[in-house]
Amino acid sequence: MINTSKEWTKRASNVLVDGGSSAARSSLVFHPYPPYIDHGLGSKIFDIEGRGYIDWMMAFGALPLGHAHPSIVDTVRNTIETGSHFAAATTVEVELAELICKLVPAAEKVRFCNTGTEAVMAAVRLARGYTGRKKIIKFEGHYHGWSDAVLVSSNPQKLSSLGHPHSPVGILDSSGIPAGAVENTIVVPWNDIDLLERVMRDKGRDVACVMMEGVMSNIGVIPPKDGYLQEVEKLCKKYDSLFYLDETVTGFRLSPGGCAELFDIKPDIVSFGKALGQGFPLAAICGKADVMDGLSWGKVMHYGTLNACRTLCAVSLAGLNELSKENNAGFKKLKQQGNYISEELKKIFMSQNKHSVICQNVGSIFQIYFTEKNKIENFREYCDCVDSAKYTRFANDLRKQGVYVNPSNSLHSISSTVHSNTDIDETIMAVEKVLSQLN
Numbered sequence: 001m002i003n004t005s006k007e008w009t010k011r012a013s014n015v016l017v018d019g020g021s022s023a024a025r026s027s028l029v030f031h032p033y034p035p036y037i038d039h040g041l042g043s044k045i046f047d048i049e050g051r052g053y054i055d056w057m058m059a060f061g062a063l064p065l066g067h068a069h070p071s072i073v074d075t076v077r078n079t080i081e082t083g084s085h086f087a088a089a090t091t092v093e094v095e096l097a098e099l100i101c102k103l104v105p106a107a108e109k110v111r112f113c114n115t116g117t118e119a120v121m122a123a124v125r126l127a128r129g130y131t132g133r134k135k136i137i138k139f140e141g142h143y144h145g146w147s148d149a150v151l152v153s154s155n156p157q158k159l160s161s162l163g164h165p166h167s168p169v170g171i172l173d174s175s176g177i178p179a180g181a182v183e184n185t186i187v188v189p190w191n192d193i194d195l196l197e198r199v200m201r202d203k204g205r206d207v208a209c210v211m212m213e214g215v216m217s218n219i220g221v222i223p224p225k226d227g228y229l230q231e232v233e234k235l236c237k238k239y240d241s242l243f244y245l246d247e248t249v250t251g252f253r254l255s256p257g258g259c260a261e262l263f264d265i266k267p268d269i270v271s272f273g274k275a276l277g278q279g280f281p282l283a284a285i286c287g288k289a290d291v292m293d294g295l296s297w298g299k300v301m302h303y304g305t306l307n308a309c310r311t312l313c314a315v316s317l318a319g320l321n322e323l324s325k326e327n328n329a330g331f332k333k334l335k336q337q338g339n340y341i342s343e344e345l346k347k348i349f350m351s352q353n354k355h356s357v358i359c360q361n362v363g364s365i366f367q368i369y370f371t372e373k374n375k376i377e378n379f380r381e382y383c384d385c386v387d388s389a390k391y392t393r394f395a396n397d398l399r400k401q402g403v404y405v406n407p408s409n410s411l412h413s414i415s416s417t418v419h420s421n422t423d424i425d426e427t428i429m430a431v432e433k434v435l436s437q438l439n
Contacts, residue, residue, distance in 0.1 A: 004048070005035050006033055009034065009036075024406070024408060024411070029392070030396065030399075031392075031396050035049075035051065039067075040055065040067030041068050042066050042067060042068070043066055043418045043420065052402060053402050053403060053404035054402060054404065054423050054427055055404045056405045056413040056419075056427070057405060057411075057413065059274075060411070060414075061253060061275055061414045062274045062279050064252065064334055065322060065418065069278075069319075069322070071318045072315055074318075075314050075317075075318040076314075079311045079315075080311050084309070092310060092314050092317060096112075096313045096317045097110040099324075100284065101286070103256040103320065103324065104258065104261070104286060105257050105260050105266055106266045106268075106270050107286035108286070108287065108289040108292065110284055110285070111285045111286070111302060112282065112284050112307050112308040112313070113284065113285065113302070114281045114282065115145070115281055116248035117144075117146055117147055119248070119272065119284065119285050120145045120150060120248075120271055121147045122300075124208075126269065126291065126300045127211075127268075129300035130242065130294040133208040133241075135184045135186055135203060135206045135207045136150075136209050137185075137186045137196070137211065137241075138150055138153075138185060138211050139216075140168060140380070141154065141190060141216055141379030141382065142154065142190065143218035144211060144246050146174070148177045148181035148182065149182060150185065150211070151172065151182075152170045153170055153171050153187045154218065156382060156388065156410055159383050162383070165380070170182060170185065170187040186199060190212065190216060190222075190378055191216075191224060191378045193235075200235050204235070204241060205239055207241040208242060209242040209243070209244040209268075210232060210236050210242075210243055211246060212245065212246065213259075214250050214260070214262070215249075215365070216378075217250060217412055218411065219382050220367035220386075221361055221362060221367040221412050222360065222379075223360070224263065229265050230264070233265050242268040242269055242291065243268050243269075244268065245258075245269070245270045245271075247260070247272050248274055249274060250362075251274070251275060252320065252323065252331075253365065254334075254362060255331060255363070256331050262362075267287065268287050270285070271284065275319075276316055277315070278318070280311075280315055282309070282316050330417050333417045334363065335363040335364055337364065337416070337419045338363045339363065340421070341366065341415060341424045344424060345359040345366070348431055348432055352432075352435055352436070354436070354438075355370060355435055356370065357371070357435075358373070358376075360375065364416075365412050365413070365414055367409070367412040367413060369391070369409070370386065370387040370390045370391055371387065372385065388408075388410070392407045392409065395407040397438065398434050401433060402426075402430065403431070
């Protein structure tokens, strides 16, 4: 009988590419092989061999309430008993859209879809259809899913391959992308308003949208500089380009209204994924009513059999209500625990003298960097100044101590409402032990 992760890894290699359904969860990242997870409860996951881990990955941010939260479990059970999905109008999608419009300052109308990648594809098409322009601006190091037009300059590279900041080299992240797919995608370094203004002066009248993460969160955690997002918003208005904020990672985590609320901006289009679905595949596009109405009657085409799946809308509604109750107590807990573990990590890093290491966070998302720098402010600094291989060794060693973080330094860790102070204290003890032994 096969009952170990090592044995399942061997079996998986015969039928699954890379032995899994995503390279990010396979032996390519988890050394020597990934733990096969059997179940999760609260802040912990348990592998098939019975080992428990404090989970700081939380399904890449899709579980703000932790594993098997009672309100989510009850909602799934009660809803699915009367039909999972009808591909028809339901009251719950209206209720969920109303709540999103209440929580998100930029949301006047909503359209549901299934994944963050799908939402990005529709949002970019909407921006082009609404403005009648072809070009889009995306930023180095920002990941917007795997569709062709935006899968460029997202992954870490050697600094020498990136080109001059005034004229970055757009690097395709995948084979199979025809050159024509990205010929209208302009790549710009992030967190430098002068560089963006330079591009907008030259091409702004041809730009349908400027798209970005509000916090760079697929190169660890890199916050925007003070005032940067507000200046981007002003530039978009100046050149009549749409400001598109991709909150797949940050939405319904950093605040009820995500980065838009946290940084007091009002983008024209916002997209959500991950935490919106509470562990299930649900995403959304929202924004200003006149822009969103570009989707009406298929003027800008966006259909989908599984859009607004009844069960998933019910789950999302239950999750957002849980986070919002008692004056947004759940959102406050996410932030509190993220800040707490980040501060405790910083204390440990300051107290030891073996490694140059820092922690950066924005509320509930945080990441550790082995670097000589005091902070990492952009993609190029990450590529040039961060020892990501050392972080991978650190993360794999940390897992042996019962603490589960993703071994990829370009991702990040995440707090949930069910992470306790005890979880944090135990994590800090494990970090201290691993650092003392790490080469």
